[in-house]
Amino acid sequence: MFIQQMINGITLGSTYALTAIGYTMVFGILELVNFSHGTVYMFGAFICLMLMTVLGLNFFLAFGISIVLTGILGIAIDRIALLPLRKRNAPKVTALISTIGVSIFIQNLVMVLWGSETKNFPRVIATKHIQFESFRISHLQVIILATSLILMIGLTFLIKKTKIGKAMRATAQNIHVAKLMGINVDFVISFTFFLGATLATVAGVMVGMYYQSVDPMMGFMAGLKAFSAAVLGGIGILPGAVLGGLLIGVSETIAAGYIHSGYRDAIAFGILIAVLLIKPTGLLGKEVQKKV
């Protein structure tokens, strides 16, 4: 039973990790907690579902289109709700509240367009599993974990080795100086939002497949957990997002499995608070000089 619980926890954790990567990336570049990320994750899953059920597209095509459409939504969020604020040098907290507004808007838009009830996500991958003596691992669980690891490695490569990655890091260091050095800062930010939104779509679709259901409220708690995962691992640090996601998923599962299901969130968030009290930069975070 313990091993089965660990597997449950790791799968749950890797869905958080997938979402947390998007959070941590936008924060890394803009120092902005993008609270619309959870809703974008829900939106991605819904678009994919609608392309499959309404237009009858096959899964991979629908998945591809939904990634692009949601990516464009990510850019639109930045252009409509955040860019005007940046232009006016508004404080960061204004942008944060703006993302909350965007998130409520998108959530209600989805409800108006497609109704608020929970919808069935078609079974794309047959529910096969590897059976061991006392526990089993489903193929989907392996896929989810592998996807989040691959994305993490790919992103690390993108940020460390490519030109756009360099521009992203420069923008993260100091947005004004980066602009003076000839970096198209607005493009870099748009690209970051595009990337964050596509990752959220991957996460949303994976979770939709895993639970075989999507609903307009699915982004709220997932967003909160993913944000916590990003903070726990050290916000702005990619491997931190994955580590944090796994830790929250496992601690939540263990809490529900061995203590009481009513305390699952309390214990998961309690661990988060405890870690932050001891190491405020998060598990993998380094002490950095605050920007002035």
Next chain:
Amino acid sequence: MNKKITILLSLLLALGLFVTGCGNTNTSVQSSSEVVVAVAAPLTGDYAQYGNAFKMATELKAREINEAGGINGKTLKLAFYDDKNDAKEAANIAQRLVDDKNILGVIGNFSSSASLAAASVYEAGGLVQFSPTSSHSDFTKQGNYMFRNINTQAIEAPMAANMVVNEMGKEKIAVIYINNDWGITAKDNFINAVNDIGGTIIAEESFIGGQTQDFTSILTKINGVKPDVIFVAAFYSETGMIAQQLQQLGYDYPLAGLSALYNEELIKLAGDTVEGLFLTTNFFPSDSDELVNNFLNNFKEAYGQDPDQFAAVAYDTLGMLAKAIEIAGEDRAAIRDELAKIANYEGVTGNTTFNENRDVIKTMRILQIQDGKFKLFK
């Protein structure tokens, strides 16, 4: 300090008395050609599907009443208010409706939480609050103007206990319940009844509605105690996930639940994983009953879909309220008294009479999901 609070409180009280005083003297001043009934339900937000079931069913009933000549020659008009299933919103709407002298009665709210929050306002304003679906036992205890058209969990949950222990023949029961007003009363009543009739509860697990999607950890834990059946006091969306995750984990336990599960979406959502599930219900579209048959056909013609039990109770709720208005005329207090007197109302959810607490006792039936359809078991 205390003195200030006392003065403030007495001022508030005086204001309250003044407002309610106005409310009582000014009813039935308008004599237009319309009779207005309000419907307060979640038309947007997380629970909009239930509010929309109310809307469709009450509009259908209002049209039927108007086609048959209206209420005492006047047209029945519905005014819809969206409470988003939010307690604060429900109370705000209640205040507006109480102040609007054209409103003769209110159908709503959907959930027990929203209904309870609004009840004191309706009671103070002397306006009938007739909830089709609030099953929390405290709801009608809030005052004389509260009515409901569904069995309380004090009635339904013991029936479900009987279904699990006697019809399904299961002894060791694991319970999963949604952690809200409704879920907790349902669970408590169920567990008490199971203990009375000789079953044993061997596990009790809760979850937060609308937030928890992952049930694997509690299902793995339940698998550790090997129950004969898992009883779910939850709505269809989470029950669907529970059923699917049971299958993914490779566990095979029969499931049972309450009338809240009676929704076609459950089968769409969970497919063959809910096959064999037992549930209690207030309403089942049976072909033998002409009244039910007409309702089914008219509903399908109007909206292109089958009505669920939420639509059915809302349809009957408006029918009963309209009947009370017809007898009482346009006076809020008289409408309340006439509504309380209604006996043997023949509706699509069966024969309805209020008891002294303005609760109903409706016969319930048992359904089972067989071959991907809800079938009458008993």
